[in-house]
Amino acid sequence: MYTLTNVTKTYRKGRETVMALDGVDAEIGDGEWLAVQGPTGHGKTTLLQILGGLDRPTSGTVELDGSNLGAMPEAELARVRAASIGFVFQTFNLIPTLPAAQNVELALAPLGMDAAARRERVALALEAVGLTNRARHLPSELSGGQQQRTGIARALVKEPTVLLADEPTGNLDEGTRDEILALLEKLWRERGLTLVVVTHDSVVAHRAQRIGQMTDGKLVIGQTT
Amino acid sequence: MSILFTYLRLELRHRMRQAIFIAAGLAVGVGLVITVSAAATGVRNAQAGVLHGLYGIGTDITVTRPYSLGDTDPGKENHQINAGQKGYEYLDDANQGLFSASEAAAIAALPRVRAAADVLALDQTTPGTYSGPPDPSDPGIGLPVSTSVDAVATADQQLGPLSEIRVISGRGLSAADTDADVALVDSGYAAAQHLHVGSMITLAHHDVRVVGIFSAQGEAGQKAGTEYTEPDGAVPDILIPIGAGQALAGLHNDVTTVYVTAASAADVAAVAREISARLPWANVTTSASLASEISGSLGTTAKLATDLGRWLAIAVLAAAFALAALLTVASVSRRVREVGTLKALGWRARRITAQIVAESAVVGLAGALAGTGLGYAAAALLSRLASSLTATVAASPGRTEPHGFVSGTCMNPSRCGSAHFYHQLTDPGTYSSLPVHFAAPVSPGVALLAVTLGLAGALLAGALGGWRAARMRPTAALVRVG
Numbered sequence: 213m214y215t216l217t218n219v220t221k222t223y224r225k226g227r228e229t230v231m232a233l234d235g236v237d238a239e240i241g242d243g244e245w246l247a248v249q250g251p252t253g254h255g256k257t258t259l260l261q262i263l264g265g266l267d268r269p270t271s272g273t274v275e276l277d278g279s280n281l282g283a284m285p286e287a288e289l290a291r292v293r294a295a296s297i298g299f300v301f302q303t304f305n306l307i308p309t310l311p312a313a314q315n316v317e318l319a320l321a322p323l324g325m326d327a328a329a330r331r332e333r334v335a336l337a338l339e340a341v342g343l344t345n346r347a348r349h350l351p352s353e354l355s356g357g358q359q360q361r362t363g364i365a366r367a368l369v370k371e372p373t374v375l376l377a378d379e380p381t382g383n384l385d386e387g388t389r390d391e392i393l394a395l396l397e398k399l400w401r402e403r404g405l406t407l408v409v410v411t412h413d414s415v416v417a418h419r420a421q422r423i424g425q426m427t428d429g430k431l432v433i434g435q436t437t
Numbered sequence: 438m439s440i441l442f443t444y445l446r447l448e449l450r451h452r453m454r455q456a457i458f459i460a461a462g463l464a465v466g467v468g469l470v471i472t473v474s475a476a477a478t479g480v481r482n483a484q485a486g487v488l489h490g491l492y493g494i495g496t497d498i499t500v501t502r503p504y505s506l507g508d509t510d511p512g513k514e515n516h517q518i519n520a521g522q523k524g525y526e527y528l529d530d531a532n533q534g535l536f537s538a539s540e541a542a543a544i545a546a547l548p549r550v551r552a553a554a555d556v557l558a559l560d561q562t563t564p565g566t567y568s569g570p571p572d573p574s575d576p577g578i579g580l581p582v583s584t585s586v587d588a589v590a591t592a593d594q595q596l597g598p599l600s601e602i603r604v605i606s607g608r609g610l611s612a613a614d615t616d617a618d619v620a621l622v623d624s625g626y627a628a629a630q631h632l633h634v635g636s637m638i639t640l641a642h643h644d645v646r647v648v649g650i651f652s653a654q655g656e657a658g659q660k661a662g663t664e665y666t667e668p669d670g671a672v673p674d675i676l677i678p679i680g681a682g683q684a685l686a687g688l689h690n691d692v693t694t695v696y697v698t699a700a701s702a703a704d705v706a707a708v709a710r711e712i713s714a715r716l717p718w719a720n721v722t723t724s725a726s727l728a729s730e731i732s733g734s735l736g737t738t739a740k741l742a743t744d745l746g747r748w749l750a751i752a753v754l755a756a757a758f759a760l761a762a763l764l765t766v767a768s769v770s771r772r773v774r775e776v777g778t779l780k781a782l783g784w785r786a787r788r789i790t791a792q793i794v795a796e797s798a799v800v801g802l803a804g805a806l807a808g809t810g811l812g813y814a815a816a817a818l819l820s821r822l823a824s825s826l827t828a829t830v831a832a833s834p835g836r837t838e839p840h841g842f843v844s845g846t847c848m849n850p851s852r853c854g855s856a857h858f859y860h861q862l863t864d865p866g867t868y869s870s871l872p873v874h875f876a877a878p879v880s881p882g883v884a885l886l887a888v889t890l891g892l893a894g895a896l897l898a899g900a901l902g903g904w905r906a907a908r909m910r911p912t913a914a915l916v917r918v919g
Contacts, residue, residue, distance in 0.1 A: 266781060266911040287785060294783020305778040309451040310444060317440045322783040327439050366782070 213374065213406045214240040214263060219272035221258055221429075232258040233269070234429035242373075245400055245407040246433070247417040250426030256410040257378055259426065263408060264297050264376050265289040276374070294322040298367030302379035304359040306351040306366075312358075313338065313347040316366045323370065337369035338362075341395060357388035361395065368399060375400070377409045381416055393419055445795050455768060456800045459761045459895070463804030464811055466754035467891040471812025471884055473746035475877035476819055483875050496596060497705045498697040500544060500712055501720045502534025538690040540716060544697060547711050549704040554596040555692040557588040557682050558673070561640055584626070585673035586640065588682020591615060597696040601672050607634035607649035616680035621649040626674040638675070641685040645677065754890060757804075761898035765797055769902040773909060780911040790903030794896060801895020805888040812887065816877040823875045 221233040232255045240246050248256050261267040262274055265281045274281045276296070281289065298319075306315045313334050320330045338344050341361040351359055360380060367375055380396065381389035393416060400407045409420060417423050424433040449456050538555065545553035561584040587598050591610045594600065599610065602621070610621060620640070622632055627650050632638065636647045653672045683689050697712070699705045705723055713721050769776070779789055 261912045264781065290780070290783050290785045292783075293781065297783075299781045301778070303774075305774060305781075307444070307775055307778070309447040314440060314443055314447075318444070318779070318784075319782045321440055322785070322788065330440070370783075 213242045215275040217273045219269045236431045243404045245420045247420035248410045248424045249417045255429040256426045298372040298375045300377035300380045302382040304363045311348045312362045319366045337365040341365045374406045460804035462757040462760045463891045464808035466757035467808025467887045468811030469750040470887040472815040473750040474883040475816035475879045479877035496696045497699045500695040535691040549700045551700045552698040554590045554696045556694040558693045559586040586675045587673040588679040602651040604649045614678045618645045619648045620645045621676040624652045758894035765898040765902035769905045776906045786907035793903040794899035797895045797899025801892045805891030819877045
C-alpha cells in the first residue's frame, strides 16, 4: 500500500528551519493496522498529512499503490483523497450547521454520485457506526462519542482503502475511547482497510498490529504485536 | 447537488445575522441608486415641463430686445383714447424692446434656421375701480387693469404661443387671419369676463370677435384632481393675428419676440451665435441656457439629485461592497477548520470557492431585491413629499414682466398725461415663479442596473472569500485545530 523512501519534511519558522520528518523509511502493507506513537511535536501529525496527501515531502517519495503522492498535481491528489483515503480527526471536525447525515454525505459530494445512491450509502455508513437514529441531529446535539462515530462514518462512506486517524480518541473519556477503538477494529477487520492511527495513548497503540515510534522526526517501526 | 443546496441553506441560516447585515448594506446602496436616479429623472422631466411652459414646443431659440426706459412708443400716443377723462385706455407694447420686421426676417433667413415666428407682445390697459383714499390731483382714478395680448404670426402653428395652447372651443387662428379683427381668449380669462365664441371684446377701442377659446397645453397634462395653475406670464390672455395687432397698437412692422427652430439640435448653438453676431443688441436665449437659470426649489432639487445625490449613492454602494467583502473574508477566515476538512475530504478549491460564492450570491440577491423595493418606495415618497416644487426663472422669454400692475411714478413723461399716472414698471430682472408638478419615476432599466450592481458587489465579496479559502493549505487549516 504505502512505501516511504527517505521522506523529509522541513518548515520555515521565522529564521529557523524545523525538520518535522527526518529521512523516514517505511512500508505499510494492505490491510495493515499501524499505530504511530510519540511525544507531541515530534512529527506524528506531519507523517499522517504526508500519507494523506495533505502535504508534500520536502524530499523523498511517498508512494500509494505505486503512485508518487508527492509528485501528483493538486487536482489528482484531491481525487485520490476523495475516493481512496478517509480521515478521522481528534476534534471530529464536523460541520456544525449540518445534521449527522449531511455531514457524512459531504464526503460523497466530490464523487458525482446521484442523490439516491448517496442517501443509501449514508444510511449504511450510519448504520455501521450505530447512529441510524441520530441522522438528523446536529453535532451540538450529539455526545463526543457520537460525534466521533459520525466522523468515522464520514471517513468510511466513500469505501476507501486507507483510513488515517489522528488521535481519534484524544477528546474522549475512557469508556467512549474503548467504544470507538472497538468500532475501528471491527470496521478494519470487516473491510480490510489499511489503518494508520496516530496516538500518544499506549492503550490505543497496542490494539494495532505494529507500533511505530516517532522521535524527533524519525520513525522506528517495531515488530508485529 | 442537493447536499450543496442543503449546505448553503443551513450555513446561511446559521449566519443569519451576518447575512442580514450584509444584505441590508447592499439594500441601502441599491435603493439609493434607484432613488437618486428617479429624482434626477423627475428633475429632468420637471425642467423640461418648465421650459415647455415658457418656451413652447419646438422652440430652440428666443430672440428679444432688452427694454430701455428711454424708448418711445408712438403707438401709445396714437392710442391714448379718452384723454383728459378719468383713466386711460391704451394698447401698447408690454414694455419690451421692439425690433423691426426686417430684422426679424434676417433671422428667419439664416441658413440653419428651419422656422421662425414673430410675436408682438402687447398689454391692454383699462382703468379699474378705485378703492383707495382720494387722490387730490386726480380723484377717482382706480388701479388700472392689464390684459396681456400677444399678436402672433399665424403661418406656423408649431412655434411660439400658438404651440403652447389647445383650442377647446371654436377655432384657432389661420394664415388667412393675418390682418383680421379676430381673437382667441384664454379659458380662465373667458370665464372671468363671461366671454364665449362669438363674443366681442374691445382692444384699443376696436371691436374684435372671439373665434376660439384656448387652454394652455400644460393644463391638459395636469394630474386629475389637482388644480392647474398656469405659469404666470407663460400664455397671454388674448391671442390676435400679428397684422391686426400691429395695426391696433400703431406699431407697424414691429415685433418684440422671434421664436426660432434650428435645422437640427446640433445647430442650435451655432444659430444662436449667428443671431447674436447679426443683432448685437439682441437678447438670445436657448433652452439650454434657460435650463441653467432655473432656480427655486426645483433648482435646489436638481442640484441635490445630480450632485450630492449621485456621489452619495456611489459612496454608499462602494461602502456596501467593501463591507460585504470584509465580512465575507472574515467569515471565511473563521471557517478555517471547515475549509481544511472539506479539502481533506477531497473537495477541490474551486468547489469550495463556488460554495462561498453561492452563499454570497444568495445574500446579494436578497439585498438587491430588498433595495429595489426600498428604492421604489423612496421614489414614491419623494414624489408625494415634493409633488409641488417651484421653478424660478429670469423673465419669461415671451414677456418681460408678469401680469399685474405696480403703482408708482410715471417713468416716461412723454407717455404720461398725469403726474400720478399709473404705469407698469419694467424690471429687466423680474422673475417668474412657476409651480411644477414633480414626480420621481423609476425606470425599469435603472432598477435592473441597480440589482445587477448589488449582485455584482456580493459576488465580488464571495470571490474574495473564495480566493481566501482556496489559498488555505489543508495542513495549515488542520494543524491549528487538530
